[in-house]
Amino acid sequence: MVKTVGLPTEVKDGERRVALDPHAVATLTSAGLRVRVQQGAGIAAGFEDSEYRSAGADVVPDAAEVWASELVVKVKEPLRCEWKWFRPGLKLFGYLHLAAAPDLARALQETGVEAHAFETVREGRHLPLLAPMSDIAGRSAAIMGAYYLAQGSGTLLGGSAGVPPARVVVIGMGVAGTMAARGARGMDAEVTGVDIDLERLRRLHLDGTLTATLASSSSAIGETLAEADLVVGAALVPGARAPIVVDAAQVRSMRKGSVVVDLAIDQGGCIETSHPTSLSDPVYEETGVIHYCVTNVPGQFPRTASRALSAAIASRVLQLALDPSDPLLTGSLNVAHGRVVHPVVAAALATSLTAVS
Ligand SMILES: NC(=O)c1ccc[n+]([C@@H]2O[C@H](COP(=O)([O-])OP(=O)(O)OC[C@H]3O[C@@H](n4cnc5c(N)ncnc54)[C@H](O)[C@@H]3O)[C@@H](O)[C@H]2O)c1
The missing domain is CATH 3.40.50.720 (NAD(P)-binding Rossmann-like Domain)
Structure with a gap:
């Protein structure tokens, strides 16, 4: 003992x-x-x-x-x-x-x-000691994404009268992804959720967290990303390296000044162009796309x-x-x-x- x-x-x-x-x-x-x-x-x-x-x-x-x-x-x-x-x-x-x-x-x-x-640590399918920090990181992803989108393409998530809202794509609709989507919806963005779990997508679409859903597949994601202003990566296979869901070519297809927030970076990242950054130097640009890949987001x-x-x-x-x-x-x-x-x-x-x- x-x-x-x-x-x-x-x-x-x-x-x-x-x-x-x-x-x-x-x-x-x-x-x-x-x-x-x-x-x-x-x-x-x-x-x-x-x-x-x-x-x-x-x-x-x-x-x-x-x-x-x-x-x-x-x-x-x-x-x-x-x-x-x-x-x-x-x-x-x-x-x-x-x-x-x-x-x-x-x-x-x-x-x-x-x-x-x-x-x-697991309780059935639930990860009770990851969830509280994923909740905070997800809420923060919407805030940081909105901030860097203003710095990048100069886009406001909610749009304005006569100007359509920004398009947000969230990959992995678990705890972090759901909170990121709620945050972005709260700022009136259009939010597409991507996951391998169709039942989870159905629930989040019905309760209004998501405006659209997409089953996770590389080619379908490619079409959606080309139109996206902000992409949040939050896909996780517990314990494993994060699956690469978005490849470098798909990131290149995104508009200049758009933003990637890859929360899954602590497990290696689910976007191919991501590499870890720090709270004191949180972003870098790759092919004109701003990447925010901080491994300890809740630390702020x-x-x-x-x-x-x-x-x-x-x-x-x-x-x-x-x-x-x-x-x-x-x-x-x-x-x-x-x-x-x-x-x-x-x-x-x-x-x-x-x-x-
Ligand atoms: N960067 C940070 O500071 C920070 C803080 C907290 C959590 N995180 C990370 O955020 C990530 C998500 O954590 P969570 O608690 O939300 O996990 P979660 O288990 O609640 O959700 C993960 C989701 O990813 C989905 N998924 C798995 N493979 C997929 C694929 N190929 N395509 C699309 N979706 C897929 C799962 O179905 C699940 O819905 C983890 O890597 C976690 O470590 C990062």
Whole structure:
């Protein structure tokens, strides 16, 4: 059984979230766990060190002390500067997205870390620890897409009297795609939803979230993209590398100044021309199309995102410390005993390693 839990300050560019808020920390300390919080870890999300102390945590000055805990809980995947703290027996719980991060997967295996990923925890078909951040990223995709569309082609999503609204295409109508579509519809855009799940498309069309639907197939998407102002990528096969749904030629067919927001970039991206960007340098242009491919979109809404994440993970962190075999943790384990043990993640990594060798 784990007795110490560490909560480090996030180090990824622009990342202002913290994995556990003081309420969640109080849940852990009242169950007898010792929680070490890095000084200032919650400040950007509006949580003072004094609130963590009142919740029973030890607030410590350095990251090294936090990482010396038996279980480390963090938001984003450890960056290279944090790998020095990997060691046999360390338990790690956070967003890892290993299918798109073979070097991190190798480092975890070689150092004997037991790595659990938020994004692969399952409750039936539902991904309860990915959903809260997908919700926020989806809402944000509509906001960022609308902003960059103004910078690019100078188009307003809702149009105006005598001017038709912009056309938005959302690929993957799960949690993130649905929220992106709702956001764009809220600004009066026309929104076409693309998915392989026709029942989901039917429901979202009937409830007014979508103005049109399209079964996901490369040629059908091509015709729609040529007319699109904003494309949001949110297709996911849990644990696997994101499927490439839009190829480079289809992106080239889009109008100059149109925008791609590829949320699926954390799993490798579902648009061929996407590559990861950061919150401090979020966009690049390829064949005249603006690409926004930030891998930690919710990091720019740290108060809301930290509270939402913390509420979703608190009971699971407790179970990981007390009894990792609990069904609440189904699907979490990605790396153990020097091997990638999650079958879908392992298959994705085997494919990516074969592709580069
Ligand atoms: N960039 C960020 O900061 C950020 C934040 C949160 C989530 N995300 C990512 O957003 C993506 C979507 O997450 P989610 O929680 O909405 O997933 P979800 O499982 O709720 O939805 C995924 C949808 O994709 C559909 N899909 C699968 N293959 C498809 C294909 N070939 N064509 C069209 N649709 C397809 C599925 O049917 C499903 O409806 C994930 O990659 C997730 O990691 C990114």
